[in-house]
Amino acid sequence: METLKIGDFTLTWLNGGVTHLDGGAMFGVVPRALWSKKYPYNEQNQIELRTDPILIQTNGKNIVVEAGIGNNKMSDKQRRNYGVTEESKIQQSLNQLGLSTTDIDYVLMTHMHFDHACGLTSWESDQLVPTFPRAKIYTQQIEWIEMRSPNIRSKNTYWRENWEAIEEMVETFQTDIEIVPGLTMVHTGGHSQGHSIIMIESGNETLIHLADLMPTHAHKHVLWVMAYDDYPMRSIEMKQKFMNLMQKKQAWFSFYHDAIYRAVKFDQHGDISEHLKRN
Numbered sequence: 001m002e003t004l005k006i007g008d009f010t011l012t013w014l015n016g017g018v019t020h021l022d023g024g025a026m027f028g029v030v031p032r033a034l035w036s037k038k039y040p041y042n043e044q045n046q047i048e049l050r051t052d053p054i055l056i057q058t059n060g061k062n063i064v065v066e067a068g069i070g071n072n073k074m075s076d077k078q079r080r081n082y083g084v085t086e087e088s089k090i091q092q093s094l095n096q097l098g099l100s101t102t103d104i105d106y107v108l109m110t111h112m113h114f115d116h117a118c119g120l121t122s123w124e125s126d127q128l129v130p131t132f133p134r135a136k137i138y139t140q141q142i143e144w145i146e147m148r149s150p151n152i153r154s155k156n157t158y159w160r161e162n163w164e165a166i167e168e169m170v171e172t173f174q175t176d177i178e179i180v181p182g183l184t185m186v187h188t189g190g191h192s193q194g195h196s197i198i199m200i201e202s203g204n205e206t207l208i209h210l211a212d213l214m215p216t217h218a219h220k221h222v223l224w225v226m227a228y229d230d231y232p233m234r235s236i237e238m239k240q241k242f243m244n245l246m247q248k249k250q251a252w253f254s255f256y257h258d259a260i261y262r263a264v265k266f267d268q269h270g271d272i273s274e275h276l277k278r279n
Contacts, residue, residue, distance in 0.1 A: 007200075007205045013055075014053045018048060019049050021046060024045065032045070050278070051116070062105050064106070069115055071088055106138060112144070137170045140187045142193050144170060190230075191212040191226070196211070197242065210239065214243075215256070217261050222239045250265060
């Protein structure tokens with residue numbers, strides 16, 4: 001497992017499973033002749049996308065960002081359509097660190113789409129129960145409303161199986177919230193109306209987790225947004241704002257979906273200057 005230190009925070013990437021989605025959908029209107037130079041694809045035009053939660057540890061607190069794709073939450077057809085070749089091994093990852101799912105204090109959900117939220121609940125016999133039974137689960141207020149009352153478009157990604165068992169554990173915020181000193185969730189919208197990002201500032205170091213505003217390092221260009229985005233112009237606006245700000249701070253950019261890099265830094269020309277690769 002890969003680890004990154006940001007001041008008083010230690011980030012470790014867990015194994016949340018892997019999907020393969022259509023490259024055209026992941027890069028929107030960008031032609032394959034351009035995006036294929038930045039990210040590999042297979043014969044079905046799919047790109048590999050991890051769904052790996054990030055364990056953040058600081059001052060005795062264990063925080064998980066996103067929840068992976070879970071286990072046995074999809075039909076055979078869904079696994080085929082989403083190119084699932086491996087399901088979550090979060091418990092095993094935590095065990096390697098001397099932890100279990102009961103040790104998690106907070107789960108931070110940048111949004112509640114199924115590829116981020118399936119791991120919030122797990123099967124116990126024939127019943128779904130919370131995967132992280134002692135945790136507070138944070139997500140943005142609009143996101144939580146839409147999760148439970150999706151529209152005609154979003155009902156395909158907001159699944160009842162992923163929220164019913166954890167309903168009493170969820171706490172919401174509107175604009176921003178500091179979870180622990182130095183770690184803040186900020187509402188951006190864009191990918192979904194309630195989409196949020198995460199920022200860490202500690203010991204003169206900064207990290208930003210843009211979640212699905214920048215799902216991989218290849219999405220660095222502010223205009224390269226997904227066809228899955230509900231509000232693409234908002235995604236572009238927020239990417240431009242935070243990327244300009246964070247590049248000036250020489251911040252780390254971390255990823256949930258990237259199959260190549262866990263985190264990168266960009267230089268003044270926009271090229272990768274430092275990186276943490278996935279093993």
